[in-house]
Amino acid sequence: MNKITINDIARIAKCSKATVSLAIRNSPKVKQETKDRILKVVKKYNFYPNYIASKLASGKTGVIAVVASRFSNTFLSPLLTAIENYIFNKEKKIGEYKLQLYSTFNKIEIKNEILREILYSKVADAVVVITIKPEQDIISEYKKLKRPLILVENKDPNAHSITIDNEYGVECALDYLYNNNRKNIVFIVGSLTSAIDEEVSGIPEERLNAYKNWCKNKNITVDNKKIYYCRSYWINEAREVADKIIKENKYVDAIFCAAGDIFANGIMQRLIEKGIKIPDDIAIIGYDNHFIGEAVTPQLSTVDQKLEEVGVQAYLLAVDAINEKIKSYKSIIIKPELIKRQSSSIKSQQQF
Amino acid sequence: MNKITINDIARIAKCSKATVSLAIRNSPKVKQETKDRILKVVKKYNFYPNYIASKLASGKTGVIAVVASRFSNTFLSPLLTAIENYIFNKEKKIGEYKLQLYSTFNKIEIKNEILREILYSKVADAVVVITIKPEQDIISEYKKLKRPLILVENKDPNAHSITIDNEYGVECALDYLYNNNRKNIVFIVGSLTSAIDEEVSGIPEERLNAYKNWCKNKNITVDNKKIYYCRSYWINEAREVADKIIKENKYVDAIFCAAGDIFANGIMQRLIEKGIKIPDDIAIIGYDNHFIGEAVTPQLSTVDQKLEEVGVQAYLLAVDAINEKIKSYKSIIIKPELIKRQSSSIKSQQQF
DNA sequence: TTGTACGCGTTATCAT
DNA sequence: ATGATAACGCGTACAA
Numbered sequence: 001m002n003k004i005t006i007n008d009i010a011r012i013a014k015c016s017k018a019t020v021s022l023a024i025r026n027s028p029k030v031k032q033e034t035k036d037r038i039l040k041v042v043k044k045y046n047f048y049p050n051y052i053a054s055k056l057a058s059g060k061t062g063v064i065a066v067v068a069s070r071f072s073n074t075f076l077s078p079l080l081t082a083i084e085n086y087i088f089n090k091e092k093k094i095g096e097y098k099l100q101l102y103s104t105f106n107k108i109e110i111k112n113e114i115l116r117e118i119l120y121s122k123v124a125d126a127v128v129v130i131t132i133k134p135e136q137d138i139i140s141e142y143k144k145l146k147r148p149l150i151l152v153e154n155k156d157p158n159a160h161s162i163t164i165d166n167e168y169g170v171e172c173a174l175d176y177l178y179n180n181n182r183k184n185i186v187f188i189v190g191s192l193t194s195a196i197d198e199e200v201s202g203i204p205e206e207r208l209n210a211y212k213n214w215c216k217n218k219n220i221t222v223d224n225k226k227i228y229y230c231r232s233y234w235i236n237e238a239r240e241v242a243d244k245i246i247k248e249n250k251y252v253d254a255i256f257c258a259a260g261d262i263f264a265n266g267i268m269q270r271l272i273e274k275g276i277k278i279p280d281d282i283a284i285i286g287y288d289n290h291f292i293g294e295a296v297t298p299q300l301s302t303v304d305q306k307l308e309e310v311g312v313q314a315y316l317l318a319v320d321a322i323n324e325k326i327k328s329y330k331s332i333i334i335k336p337e338l339i340k341r342q343s344s345s346i347k348s349q350q351q352f
Numbered sequence: 353m354n355k356i357t358i359n360d361i362a363r364i365a366k367c368s369k370a371t372v373s374l375a376i377r378n379s380p381k382v383k384q385e386t387k388d389r390i391l392k393v394v395k396k397y398n399f400y401p402n403y404i405a406s407k408l409a410s411g412k413t414g415v416i417a418v419v420a421s422r423f424s425n426t427f428l429s430p431l432l433t434a435i436e437n438y439i440f441n442k443e444k445k446i447g448e449y450k451l452q453l454y455s456t457f458n459k460i461e462i463k464n465e466i467l468r469e470i471l472y473s474k475v476a477d478a479v480v481v482i483t484i485k486p487e488q489d490i491i492s493e494y495k496k497l498k499r500p501l502i503l504v505e506n507k508d509p510n511a512h513s514i515t516i517d518n519e520y521g522v523e524c525a526l527d528y529l530y531n532n533n534r535k536n537i538v539f540i541v542g543s544l545t546s547a548i549d550e551e552v553s554g555i556p557e558e559r560l561n562a563y564k565n566w567c568k569n570k571n572i573t574v575d576n577k578k579i580y581y582c583r584s585y586w587i588n589e590a591r592e593v594a595d596k597i598i599k600e601n602k603y604v605d606a607i608f609c610a611a612g613d614i615f616a617n618g619i620m621q622r623l624i625e626k627g628i629k630i631p632d633d634i635a636i637i638g639y640d641n642h643f644i645g646e647a648v649t650p651q652l653s654t655v656d657q658k659l660e661e662v663g664v665q666a667y668l669l670a671v672d673a674i675n676e677k678i679k680s681y682k683s684i685i686i687k688p689e690l691i692k693r694q695s696s697s698i699k700s701q702q703q704f
Numbered sequence: 705t706t707g708t709a710c711g712c713g714t715t716a717t718c719a720t
Numbered sequence: 721a722t723g724a725t726a727a728c729g730c731g732t733a734c735a736a
Contacts (some may be wrong), residue, residue: 048472053730080423120400212475405712
């Protein structure tokens, strides 16, 4: 049987359970000799403190909740990997906090339910919310109860946040195309709307605005015919959009697909099928630095969002906030980086 | 303040906390009138039972642990998505169990540590272990303590398991190539060894044996020069292997890459760069049905492992085992399916 | 070092 | 049939 409790250990080691508790956690309050004796018994009887009981007593859960719109959310996997690597390199052990995963299924109702349950039932010490934004009420409730809430790709004055500078990312890509003599740029972005009761991400809008601002600064009239929206982020839709683009924009010489590399690649494959040369006829830049960009021919230029950095910062923010090392709400902004590959290589002036 | 406990609710609703507890969980032991009164108070004071206290009292944790070699493990994300969809469609709510994610960092030591902690500290009600195999000792310990252990892509008489019929998957692909007149088939598989103290997956070996058996059945001599191993599963290595293949196997007319679609695609891209026509000169089939296979040109044939099914079965097995609905250890075998796409389309006899 | 109150529900037993 | 009482579950942390 494995009903060994701290009381048993205390009895066998002839000390109080308080001492056992301290010895297990290697407290300096217990002298080495006693510690050794206790730990020998602990080892012999294979005693592990009951996780739940321990957490009830300490008032902490040892859990960081990670809430995403879907498990397939583009950000989720890279962020988890970033945290995983950080823990392995820095903490060198199982990891101080357990990661609990939640999907809202893209439903606002479920998002609210999950966030409230985590808060009030005291399920997690901190919550990292990825690409979706909790409602104001809920943010306030987290604030009131001093439960750390870390928003990734959203901002709020009453929560910590890590955001990516989308404006900068969009500018870098457009500047690069423009400076390499691409003057007829088509812009693709995620849809700004969604099905009823489904969550809308704010990211497409940010990128679209960045595009419009860039045009303004360059004295380029914003032409809605050069803006395309993507709903599914999926390949078949990309092929259709590609067809539309070449039909409706005869002179297009560059496509910046801020809807991600998978969509960008779909566009690219379709254009190649149609006999269009990439990058000679049309340059393409995607977004995300998804590995697919390196795996296709020609290799796809892209905007790297530095999710490795985002993940580590989110984790650190959560941990520091739990340990009350942070006084006020922190807002960290990560600068993305343009990755130049074959799909957008230089078009020389001489061609004209 | 949110220090509302079940005692407060009991006091306010003028009943005992036992009744509150029952009312919250909609027990038939409490009459409707009392229930209504209590639930009104619960609602008014926004009371949520303390998760930890609740679990300490009930002796269950409400957690299913998912242990993978790395968060980037090919199986992990599809399995999580499968579970997510199942919960959304069937349970229609937050999900009865919380999913806790663990990475062993591919280290055997860490794997052992994690599995022991989960078991003895009573962190989870059931554990799903993905593509790695717990040591015999640990499997026995789980058995002794009656903690459900579900192995994915591993088998053991003392644990539940979901495996994919690798032999069948390999046969399907090879048969298809062979029957379409590809007689000079190169086989690529994951490395059978790994760095010291790193975990070795048993999958490559299974697939390699399946290949050898297939050769035997077809009266084909196994030619080690036609077998290539992949270490990194990554694109650069794939390109190198592609170069080696065409140098060392002049007459190769098909490649079956059982090391996954990403690697297969790397091979394919390199061959295309070299001017080789796919599938006319060389047919290619990958493994995994990774979305990249649909996103490249030509689209990649592949073996779909039905991970959607695997994920659902693993979850159901965990839940049923927790609820003691299963008497003996179950072993579920999933049949993969060959997905025929452009990269391996038919080579007619007439060409010769 | 230790005694012990405490955290907060759950559930078996008892009472009406 | 309902509801109350009280005994758990098992560590943690503070006062002594």
